Amino acid sequence: MRLQTAACCTAVIIAVLTGSPVSAHHSSSAYDLSKSLTLEATVASVVFTNPHVMLHFDTKTDSGEIQHWAIETNNPSVMRRAGWTKDTLKAGDHVTITFHPAINGATTGYIRNNDGKIMLNGRQLKFDVNNPGAFEN
Amino acid sequence: MIGRPRAESRLVAWFLTSVAVLMLTSLVAAQGAARGRGAAPPGPAAPPAENPRDLQEVWTGNFRVDSKPKMRPVAQKIFDENTEELRRKLPVTKDPAFWCTPVGVPHIYNNGIHPFEILQTPARTFIFYEADRTWRTVWTDGRSIPDEAEDLWMGYSIGRWEGEEFVVETAGFNDKTWLLLGEGSPHSTKLRVTERFRRVDRDNLQIKFTLTDPDYYEGPWTLTGNFRRQPKWELDETFCVPDEQKAFDQTVLTPNAAPAKK
Numbered sequence: 001m002r003l004q005t006a007a008c009c010t011a012v013i014i015a016v017l018t019g020s021p022v023s024a025h026h027s028s029s030a031y032d033l034s035k036s037l038t039l040e041a042t043v044a045s046v047v048f049t050n051p052h053v054m055l056h057f058d059t060k061t062d063s064g065e066i067q068h069w070a071i072e073t074n075n076p077s078v079m080r081r082a083g084w085t086k087d088t089l090k091a092g093d094h095v096t097i098t099f100h101p102a103i104n105g106a107t108t109g110y111i112r113n114n115d116g117k118i119m120l121n122g123r124q125l126k127f128d129v130n131n132p133g134a135f136e137n
Numbered sequence: 138m139i140g141r142p143r144a145e146s147r148l149v150a151w152f153l154t155s156v157a158v159l160m161l162t163s164l165v166a167a168q169g170a171a172r173g174r175g176a177a178p179p180g181p182a183a184p185p186a187e188n189p190r191d192l193q194e195v196w197t198g199n200f201r202v203d204s205k206p207k208m209r210p211v212a213q214k215i216f217d218e219n220t221e222e223l224r225r226k227l228p229v230t231k232d233p234a235f236w237c238t239p240v241g242v243p244h245i246y247n248n249g250i251h252p253f254e255i256l257q258t259p260a261r262t263f264i265f266y267e268a269d270r271t272w273r274t275v276w277t278d279g280r281s282i283p284d285e286a287e288d289l290w291m292g293y294s295i296g297r298w299e300g301e302e303f304v305v306e307t308a309g310f311n312d313k314t315w316l317l318l319g320e321g322s323p324h325s326t327k328l329r330v331t332e333r334f335r336r337v338d339r340d341n342l343q344i345k346f347t348l349t350d351p352d353y354y355e356g357p358w359t360l361t362g363n364f365r366r367q368p369k370w371e372l373d374e375t376f377c378v379p380d381e382q383k384a385f386d387q388t389v390l391t392p393n394a395a396p397a398k399k
Contacts, residue, residue: 077374
């Protein structure tokens with residue numbers, strides 16, 4: 001966590017007790033679900049494949065280096081059901097993203113509906129299968 | 138078929154119990170959230186199903202473990218090996234399902250948040266699962282589970298109606314799957330799964346699971362699944378693809394395979 005704080009000039013560390021059930025996915029144990037990290041970033045790519053749609057984005061470190069992040073979202077079926085397409089986020093989009101970081105400081109993370117946040121041009125992207133439509137408003 | 142008087146009495150019963158059920162649902166949800174775990178709570182009460190024996194819907198939800206029996210030593214040894222990653226707080230990659238093997242029963246019901254769909258025909262009922270795009274055939278023509286049914290990933294299933302409960306018995310499993318997602322509990326080839334499907338009302342389906350495996354456990358497992366009708370959903374395409382799974386492993390899990398050095 002200290003490594004991430006030092007590396008990301010735009011990072012805001014927000015420790016939260018989520019208190020909400022977490023998907024019992026096989027990989028969630030890689031992440032610190034008690035903490036959230038918020039970054040301003042530029043989307044590099046969105047990989048829409050099984051088992052989880054991956055959001056790749058870049059951010060700048062304190063020293064000006066580009067740091068690459070890979071954030072795990074939900075399964076493609078779930079994302080499609082929630083209204084996402086391959087074009088919902090595009091390379092070059094500037095976003096503010098809040099997610100659970102990896103436990104050991106790797107530049108990976110985890111985000112789910114109501115458990116994390118992506119803001120694009122003042123609009124919040126959501127992942128809600130019960131209320132499809134990728135944007136909150 | 139159901140006559141009008143019975144339908145009206147059901148409506149009255151539904152009306153009178155709705156508030157109580159809603160209050161109970163809120164309480165259960167609050168308790169579940171407080172615990173931070175567990176199955177999706179029962180959905181809000183709905184009008185009675187037109188035909189409680191018609192299960193043909195798309196359903197989504199999850200289940201909770203009501204009781205977990207003590208493991209016998211042979212199972213405990215396998216469980217300890219299966220959960221070695223969990224104890225080291227590493228991603229669970231030892232679940233065979235992670236590597237695209239079929240997941241078994243009841244694991245298939247909590248393989249992510251994917252729905253399943255039921256199709257009933259005179260001689261058999263099909264359960265289609267979006268997860269892994271797989272299905273089960275439940276024979277309802279009066280046959281028994283054949284002795285030669287063995288070493289099956291999803292088992293061999295037969296079903297019968299007991300009142301308004303559809304009772305499914307499944308056996309003939311192999312011993313290669315975990316009972317639950319990412320949790321590590323093994324089973325032997327003696328595993329036998331009983332599922333009691335009950336359409337609670339128009340929008341809610343409950344499945345009571347009883348798992349027996351005398352070689353591995355001292356008593357039965359019991360689980361309760363609560364599933365919600367999803368009239369607007371269609372099953373999507375979800376496959377476990379080895380190449381994609383490998384890419385996911387390299388992108389997300391391998392960087393986390395060992396604690397970072399400071």
